[in-house]
Amino acid sequence: MERSRAEIAGSAADALEAFARTEAASCGALVGFDGFIDTIARVVDRRRSLAPGDFDAIADIPAFGARVASAAGRSSNVEIAVTERRFGGNGPLLAGAMGQLGARVTYIGCVGREDDARALDPIFEPFAARCHAVHSIAPPGLTDALEFSDGKVMLGKPANVQRPTWEVLRARFGLDGVREMVRGTRVVGIVNWVMMVGVEGIWRGLIDDVLSGMERDAAQRRVFLDLCDPAKRTDEDIARAIGLIRELDAVCPVTLGLNLAESERIARVAGAEPFDDSHNAALGTAVRATAESIRAAMGIECVVVHPRQGAAAADASGASAWFDGPFTSAPKLSTGAGDHFNGGFAFAQCGGLGLEECLAAACGVSGAYVRDAQSPTAERLCAFLRDLPGPD
Numbered sequence: 082m083e084r085s086r087a088e089i090a091g092s093a094a095d096a097l098e099a100f101a102r103t104e105a106a107s108c109g110a111l112v113g114f115d116g117f118i119d120t121i122a123r124v125v126d127r128r129r130s131l132a133p134g135d136f137d138a139i140a141d142i143p144a145f146g147a148r149v150a151s152a153a154g155r156s157s158n159v160e161i162a163v164t165e166r167r168f169g170g171n172g173p174l175l176a177g178a179m180g181q182l183g184a185r186v187t188y189i190g191c192v193g194r195e196d197d198a199r200a201l202d203p204i205f206e207p208f209a210a211r212c213h214a215v216h217s218i219a220p221p222g223l224t225d226a227l228e229f230s231d232g233k234v235m236l237g238k239p240a241n242v243q244r245p246t247w248e249v250l251r252a253r254f255g256l257d258g259v260r261e262m263v264r265g266t267r268v269v270g271i272v273n274w275v276m277m278v279g280v281e282g283i284w285r286g287l288i289d290d291v292l293s294g295m296e297r298d299a300a301q302r303r304v305f306l307d308l309c310d311p312a313k314r315t316d317e318d319i320a321r322a323i324g325l326i327r328e329l330d331a332v333c334p335v336t337l338g339l340n341l342a343e344s345e346r347i348a349r350v351a352g353a354e355p356f357d358d359s360h361n362a363a364l365g366t367a368v369r370a371t372a373e374s375i376r377a378a379m380g381i382e383c384v385v386v387h388p389r390q391g392a393a394a395a396d397a398s399g400a401s402a403w404f405d406g407p408f409t410s411a412p413k414l415s416t417g418a419g420d421h422f423n424g425g426f427a428f429a430q431c432g433g434l435g436l437e438e439c440l441a442a443a444c445g446v447s448g449a450y451v452r453d454a455q456s457p458t459a460e461r462l463c464a465f466l467r468d469l470p471g472p473d
């Protein structure tokens with residue numbers, strides 16, 4: 082019998098509450114390897130005065146695009162009004178979300194000072210407080226995150242995040258040290274393949290030197306991957322990455338997280354059926370079919386596809402599901418919403434939740450985050466799920 086949205090969310094809350102109370106503190110997660118300092122900003126449309134906050138912001142991305150396009154052949158001065166500087170990067174945001182929920186997180190990545198790469202940059206201190214251990218191996222990249230009502234435009238400066246490589250990890254921790262960190266985990270999270278030249282080498286090192294020597298089902302260990310927006314990478318790059326992901330899944334079950342645009346590109350390269358809502362199918366039905374098709378084409382354990390309105394997933398057991406998320410058209414903060422979704426899904430998988438409950442948990446983490454502009458605790462998440470808002 083099909084369960085209602087409220088029943089699934091309530092079931093997820095009950096399971097997460099029990100997990101947080103009994104096991105989460107011993108649930109190890111190893112996450113890496115990027116790190117950014119995010120400057121959160123609005124784009125000024127028209128000023129009422131020169132007082133710092135006395136302006137009307139450009140409302141949405143099409144309006145911003147029109148403003149930029151109108152400068153062709155003329156040039157233009159676009160004012161960026163900074164609202165906040167905070168730690169960022171796909172890895173720290175995912176790891177921070179899991180740590181705030183109660184997981185025992187070890188983070189390795191670009192979170193160091195410019196003058197001393199091994200010393201933590203002070204802006205990452207709130208992040209480090211959520212983690213069991215943080216190891217810095219490079220300074221962070223920089224991102225200007227321009228926020229609009231319908232999304233965000235990320236202007237990245239990723240030079241520093243090219244430093245993490247398999248050779249750097251082996252030199253810093255030793256092969257036995259890396260193996261020991263992985264051995265104590267239920268999830269290994271690796272993100273931002275798109276920006277980081279060293280990620281494929283890290284995948285290869287884990288396949289050949291670490292995971293292949295461990296029992297596949299030990300501690301129900303999983304790998305969680307988020308490639309991030311592959312628009313700027315070639316089809317050849319993506320095909321090579323897909324091949325490595327298949328190899329990785331052969332030694333440890335892989336969950337691949339994708340937003341809707343990412344799923345369309347991956348589907349095309351993998352030979353899967355891309356998202357198609359041209360036949361008046363419900364959004365959930367179409368996204369669920371996309372997740373099923375990509376998972377089958379790649380032959381991996383689990384694929385998750387999350388548009389803003391909800392999320393779908395499919396796994397190797399043949400199960401698939403869609404969950405209507407608590408979408409809001411007026412978020413306090415949207416930068417990091419996808420990473421929080423991923424953190425919630427990975428945390429729920431660590432807790433052994435079913436596919437529908439994992440989707441509810443992930444949507445709940447993201448939904449609470451965009452409303453509160455901060456990562457939810459397990460207590461906040463469970464309360465949010467039990468009184469889950471409907472979509473705007």
